[in-house]
Amino acid sequence: MKYIYIIFLIAGIISGCVKDNPEKQNKTLLKLTFWDEFLSRKVDSVKLEIINPNTVHLLTLGNSQVGDLSKNLLKARISKPGFVTQDYTIDFTNRDTLNDNIVLKYDQFILEVPQDSLFASASIKKFNFNVKRNANFNIQKPNWIRVDTTNISKHAINISITATQNHSSENREGEVVFSNNGSRRIIPILQYRKNKITTAYATIGEKLNVQLDLMDAITSSPQISKLGDLCLTEIKINNVKDKSIDFTSGCVVLTNPLDFKIYINNKGGQDTLDLNVKFFDKLITMNPYEEQVSRFYTNTGLSNIFYGYAENNHIGEIDINEFVIKRRFKVPTIPTNIVYNSFNKSNYAYGSDNKIRIIDLNSGTILQTIEVPIDPATDHPENPYNYPASLAFNKNGYGIMVTEAKGMSGNGVKSIDSKNGHKIEVLNELGHTESVQLLPNQIDFLINQAHSNEHSIWHESSKKFTTALNRYYFLGHKSWAVNQNNDLLDFQTKNIITSAFPFRPRVIDREREVFYDWTGYYSFNELAIINSLGKVINKIPGYQSNHFLSKDSKYLIIHASNGNLYRFPTEIFYQRFSVL
Numbered sequence: 366m367k368y369i370y371i372i373f374l375i376a377g378i379i380s381g382c383v384k385d386n387p388e389k390q391n392k393t394l395l396k397l398t399f400w401d402e403f404l405s406r407k408v409d410s411v412k413l414e415i416i417n418p419n420t421v422h423l424l425t426l427g428n429s430q431v432g433d434l435s436k437n438l439l440k441a442r443i444s445k446p447g448f449v450t451q452d453y454t455i456d457f458t459n460r461d462t463l464n465d466n467i468v469l470k471y472d473q474f475i476l477e478v479p480q481d482s483l484f485a486s487a488s489i490k491k492f493n494f495n496v497k498r499n500a501n502f503n504i505q506k507p508n509w510i511r512v513d514t515t516n517i518s519k520h521a522i523n524i525s526i527t528a529t530q531n532h533s534s535e536n537r538e539g540e541v542v543f544s545n546n547g548s549r550r551i552i553p554i555l556q557y558r559k560n561k562i563t564t565a566y567a568t569i570g571e572k573l574n575v576q577l578d579l580m581d582a583i584t585s586s587p588q589i590s591k592l593g594d595l596c597l598t599e600i601k602i603n604n605v606k607d608k609s610i611d612f613t614s615g616c617v618v619l620t621n622p623l624d625f626k627i628y629i630n631n632k633g634g635q636d637t638l639d640l641n642v643k644f645f646d647k648l649i650t651m652n653p654y655e656e657q658v659s660r661f662y663t664n665t666g667l668s669n670i671f672y673g674y675a676e677n678n679h680i681g682e683i684d685i686n687e688f689v690i691k692r693r694f695k696v697p698t699i700p701t702n703i704v705y706n707s708f709n710k711s712n713y714a715y716g717s718d719n720k721i722r723i724i725d726l727n728s729g730t731i732l733q734t735i736e737v738p739i740d741p742a743t744d745h746p747e748n749p750y751n752y753p754a755s756l757a758f759n760k761n762g763y764g765i766m767v768t769e770a771k772g773m774s775g776n777g778v779k780s781i782d783s784k785n786g787h788k789i790e791v792l793n794e795l796g797h798t799e800s801v802q803l804l805p806n807q808i809d810f811l812i813n814q815a816h817s818n819e820h821s822i823w824h825e826s827s828k829k830f831t832t833a834l835n836r837y838y839f840l841g842h843k844s845w846a847v848n849q850n851n852d853l854l855d856f857q858t859k860n861i862i863t864s865a866f867p868f869r870p871r872v873i874d875r876e877r878e879v880f881y882d883w884t885g886y887y888s889f890n891e892l893a894i895i896n897s898l899g900k901v902i903n904k905i906p907g908y909q910s911n912h913f914l915s916k917d918s919k920y921l922i923i924h925a926s927n928g929n930l931y932r933f934p935t936e937i938f939y940q941r942f943s944v945l
Contacts, residue, residue: 394462395431395455397424399443402470408445411469415455416440436461442551448472450549474548475499478524483552485528486633487559492526500545507539510554528556557581557633566941567642570903571891573617574603575625575642576941577610583629591616592624600625619644619892619907619933620925642944644905645923645931647688652928656681659699661913661924665712665726666705668916673699682726685915688932694729697722701754708762709783715753715766721781735781737768740791743777745770750777755800757810758783765792765801765810765823778812778823792823793830802837805844805856811837818849842875845897853897863899870895874918874935881921883909894938903938 399408413422413431417440422431439455448469455463477496497520504512509531515523531537536558543550564578589600589612598616605611616623622643629636651658660673662680669691670683678699684691701716703724711732715721723733737751744750748770755767762783767776776798782788797815804811810823813836820837821830837846837856846856851866870880879902884893890909894902911924914935921933936942 392461393432393434393436393457395434396462396464397429397431398464398466399424399445400466400468401448402468404468408448408469411443411445411467413453414442414444416442443467443469444551445469449547450551470547472548473499474502474545474550476502476543476545476550478543478550478552483526483528483554484631484633485531485554485556486631486636487531487557488634488636489530490528490556490634493523495521495523498522502543502545502550505540505542505544507537509537509556510539510541512541526552526554528554531556531558534558555633557631557636560629560631560636560638562638562640562945565640565642565944567944568941569617569644569905569937571617571906573614573623573642574941575610575612575614575640575944577612577627577640579608579610579629579638581631582607583610583631585630587630588628590626590628592626595621595623617906619905620910620923620929620931640944644937645933647932649683649688649690649930651930656928658924658928660701661911662700662703663913664705665703666707666710667726670913670915670922671703671726675699680724680726680729683930685920685932688930692729696724696731702756704756704758706758706762706764706783707760708758711783713756713758713764715756719751719753721753721756721787733787735787735789737766737779737789740777743791745773748773750775756781757801757803759803759810759825760807761825763825765812767798767801767812799836802839805839811839813837838869838871840870840873842873842878845873853899862897866895866899867893872912872914872921874914876918877935877939881912881914883907883912905938 397413399411401408407426409426411424413424434455434457436457438458441453441455442450443453444450449472457463476498479494483492495517499520506512509529511527511529513525517523526541537556539554541552541554561580562577563580566576568574586602586605587610589602591598591600591614595618596616598614601613603611603613614623622641625640627638627640629638656674657676658672659675662671665671669685672681672683674681678697679693679695681693682691698717700714703712703714705712711723712726713721714724719737721735721737722731725732737753739749739751750768750770752769752771753766754769754776756764758764764781764783766779766781768779769776775796778792778798780790780792799813799815802811808825811820813820818835819832820835821832823830836849839846839856844855844857845853847853847870851869852861853863853866853870854861867884868882870882872881879894879896881892881894884891884904891904892907893904896902908926910926913922914920915922918935921935923931923933925931
């Protein structure tokens with residue numbers, strides 16, 4: 366038998382040294398023939414596992430070749446039940462073909478462990494199996510695997526293999542080897558890293574649509590649940606492909622973040638992902654019991670927003686870019702409004718008493734106090750109309766104000782000339798009026814009547830009022846105005862652009878020429894975005910609250926009922942946005 370064995374080995378060596386075919390210089394071919402240890406028969410169906418890259422080939426008597434292997438030094442493993450597993454080296458560094466005869470030794474060691482690989486998710490994973498055995502054995506394993514054994518009987522044992530939690534950013538591969546002399550039972554284990562969301566985009570509207578890209582592929586459709594009790598919703602999974610998930614949630618509340626738990630599966634089992642979707646990018650938490658915002662001042666000529674806190678008589682400044690309260694400063698009394706006079710580049714605060722105060726908002730100081738005098742000819746002797754209720758200045762520094770009296774109905778109308786020592790004069794008694802507005806020509810003024818569909822226009826050139834039908838509310842953009850029927854029109858031509866808006870447009874994005882407002886009259890409704898043609902661009906559910914745009918229309922600011930201020934990039938209402 367020794368001579369036959371030597372002959373086979375010599376044949377293998379000679380065949381392995383056959384000169385390469387010049388036509389196959391760029392290809393490799395491995396052919397293996399397996400014999401039992403007595404060299405009495407060829408062995409069929411032997412598994413050849415190439416370690417790196419990991420590939421498995423089943424070699425049979427009818428198909429014993431493997432082609433197109435890389436021209437490197439490859440490590441492999443040969444195994445077949447009943448025979449001793451052995452390591453094998455494939456060397457293609459200086460050759461293209463290799464024919465070899467492999468002798469397999471019969472295995473006397475019995476331990477019936479799983480021959481296929483075990484797969485574990487990133488969390489702790491435990492495998493249990495009861496097997497027959499005929500001898501003791503040694504165990505080799507990586508340090509992230511724990512192996513416990515419990516004797517059942519003389520010929521049976523329980524083996525428990527535990528993959529500890531994988532905290533690393535890479536998959537882990539290892540082997541548990543049970544050995545007895547030269548015999549081995551090898552169990553490969555692949556433990557996945559924890560999957561992650563690499564990109565997450567959302568589209569907001571009456572429903573929320575989310576598109577996720579994951580770090581690793583998943584093997585089946587995920588399960589997604591919304592956390593919390595904000596609103597009940599049906600989650601619809603629209604598409605799952607390899608590493609991407611697209612789903613829709615019916616729960617949307619503009620100022621409330623949404624949390625989702627996503628259950629996914631790989632070959633190792635279940636993995637979980639957490640997703641938080643919020644629509645605002647910054648938040649100012651304001652305790653309504655400590656600082657109750659009573660007014661916002663957005664027409665100051667400055668990019669930042671100012672607010673008034675009545676109980677403490679201070680004005681706060683909110684930095685729009687950082688979205689923080691930059692500072693606070695004291696004032697004698699909290700104004701109803703602050704308006705900007707472009708003529709002298711000054712801000713005028715009014716409304717809480719019979720005084721108009723010029724405030725330097727940059728320094729927080731009162732530069733001048735102007736008292737609205739009592740007119741003995743027209744004012745009531747006990748309740749004079751000298752409390753400013755509305756004020757506007759034209760480009761020449763000439764101002765008109767609507768005044769009111771405490772405890773009296775009706776209004777007064779007075780002028781204030783900032784280029785003439787802030788001289789105040791009584792213009793006319795118009796009765797019940799709303800507020801004064803500057804016309805698009807930046808010179809004349811319009812005052813709506815409160816209880817009729819009429820308006821009056823003060824013409825600076827003639828210093829007289831004219832009265833006509835309809836009420837108008839200017840939008841500060843082009844010559845656009847809205848009438849009492851919510852028709853959008855060009856004030857100069859009176860041509861209607863769009864008839865009967867669902868709300869009176871107030872907050873306008875001048876860049877996009879769209880309007881923001883709440884639909885309906887209940888606390889929970891929708892923020893509607895409508896263009897100038899009356900087309901609804903988007904509607905987002907939310908709780909109705911005070912809202913306004915930054916000067917550059919980049920942000921929508923919402924002052925919610927809980928006192929908090931939320932900043933929303935306006936681009937999210939028009940396109941998908943990242944939520945990571």
